[in-house]
Amino acid sequence: MTPFDALMARAREAVDDRHLDRVRAWKQEHPGALAIGHMPIYSPRPLLEAIGCLPVAVFGGGDQIDVIRGDAYFQSYICHIPRSTIELALHGDLAPLDGMVFPAICDVIRNLGGMWKMLFPEKWSGYLDLPQNFDHQLGGAFYASELRRFARELEARGAKPLEPNALARAIAEENARRAAIFELDALRRDEPWRLRASEAYLAVRAGSAMTAVEHTELLRSILAAARARTVRKLDNVRVVVVGAFCEQPPIDLIVTLERAGCDIVADDLQLGMRMIEGPIEGETIEALARAYIDRGAATASRYIGDLVKGRALIERVRAHRAEGVVFAAASFCDPALLDQPMLETALQREGIAFTTLKYSENTGQFQTIREQAGAFSDSVKLWGGAA
Template sequence: MKYIDELKNISENPRAAFEGAIASGKKVVGVMPYFCPEELVYAAGMLPFGLWGAAIQANDSKRYFPAFICSILHTTLEMGIKGQLDDLSAIMIPICCDSLKGMGANWEYGVGNKVPVINVAYAQNRKIEAGVGFTASQFRKIRKQLEEIAGNEITDDALAKAVTVYNENRDAILCFSKAAATHPKEISAQTRSAVLKAGYFMDRAKHTEMLREITEELSALPASDEGYLKIVTTGILADMLGFLELIDKNNMVIADDQIAQESVGARTQTPVTEDPILGMAQRLSDIEGCSVLYDLGKFRGKQLVSLAQEAGAAGILFVLTKFCDPEEYDYVPVKRMTDAAGIPMLQVEIDQQMKNFAQAESALQAFAEMLRER
């Protein structure tokens, strides 16, 4: 299938994409999770480059973070300390969880000022008008910082175009995900993850074009999901190959996801307004289904139940990123809601350094056996 191999290559070897962008003379800005205003980077003519950690051993980062901090932060800092991200023009670090709050300072101590930090603050009370206003004020500050780094102005026109590029990409992600849900033979869980993840390391407009092409090809094919167990995943990230292999091995298909790295952000478009910055702040206020964004009404569980019901899923996988406090806190109310809805949910704890998935393998196989017996 066209573009699949290319996207897999990008996803499996983001360094090549990074070096390619640098070699082409483009400035690259590192973007840490979650929901940074990438449109500003894009509008400045730079490449936003996702930094979601890596499957590497964290050693030097332990001088700054205790061991019980998620591997996304540990390994991103590790790459920074080792000089692997020196070519970044800046790094955007949001402060939406307790661990991320220390990331900016740790980066400055560990990496130094060769890669400047752009702190991204969101309003905790993001739903109220004052919250949207605060987030917008932060985005305006970041706009100025990025203009200095890029060496050019970010015009409203360029920003409006960037907003459109990102909105189209979000739509393309959801369309691809829906098509993949009925074509597990063509798009395995591993492939699905790679196709989605590649978007973090490339021009979003190009990613959209590729996603549209793949989706069109899939739509022309008959569904291949007979005999597969439909599941919905939820969590921060679920891109570990060993874990995805288990989903494929047990003939499960991801019918939809509530994974921060995958569809959570894609579900919310930036409203097109006269002031694009205000639209972007409004989007942050509207995003649902992620543990790191203040969720007063505990809407995540409700959304998850309805995603599972709409997808006709037999069960839910709560993919718990090891040492992620917000996820641990969310698990209890989410579990209560899925239990009340009669949808079985399995929690599987993973991290990016995992080499041995034996316990997850037992759990997933048992979960599949259990669902098939129902």
């Protein structure tokens, strides 16, 4: 096993830890400390770390579990992630979590937060009302008050009081993690054969239940090993994947796209870790709020108020020298699917090729997707993007 393969195996083990054994171990090492789960897309992990909590990104059960009890709580036209998350919770897999954050990204996640209060009243749960007004004095001030509320509520549950030094340290540690992720992204953009999207995905997702320091260390090791490894250069089509920011596709679907001839040079998979574009400048709650307001990524759950819908996607395509876009949205994902026609129009205006597919987190058949993605990559290769 090469050093890179060994690191990937370590990352894979962390990603597959659906019983949260890592979290249980962390809690044993930190008696009395809280582990707080958070649903996609974005949660202020540095704030949680600053008050001594372990933030744990929860992405549902993926393709690893059979959803039986969870299905009894949701109609057929609701996406998959809430049902598998409920399934995990009812089976006790999320028992090590002392609380859950439900960020304001769609009505499903919002109402899942309400269900959580009804089903697990003994656990803390918080709805994080992310700002849609991007004026610092308005949305920024409100968001800062939300973050303070979270800190107060968690302190009442046993977290440490929020201290300025601890928050400054947590922000610095988060910035270090983000710097490593951005280096990982840059490597993927510049030499996609050296670090495939599916590998980068595992590297980032492995940090779901790690502190920023631990995750940074892993990311740095993976970066070094990826740069050192010997790999064959591929002649694939460079694509950006859009729409997969919340419910995650099975990793095999990402691999399928790669095998169909696509180098995914950028994506919005597990967007939360990259939601703030660039470092968080400053050391306070206000700095966290400012970072979200000023440099939050343009995504479907964030209001785009500047009359140029799709501009961020086009800039991304250009910056990553991508030749096409793959819209990959979870079935019944309102934000992604309502956004998609506007983004398609923007791409059409710029003559950028795209193809669209839908999945759910437990999709098990990839042949059709492979054929579709293969036809897309061929058409881009042969006819310069005439999709």
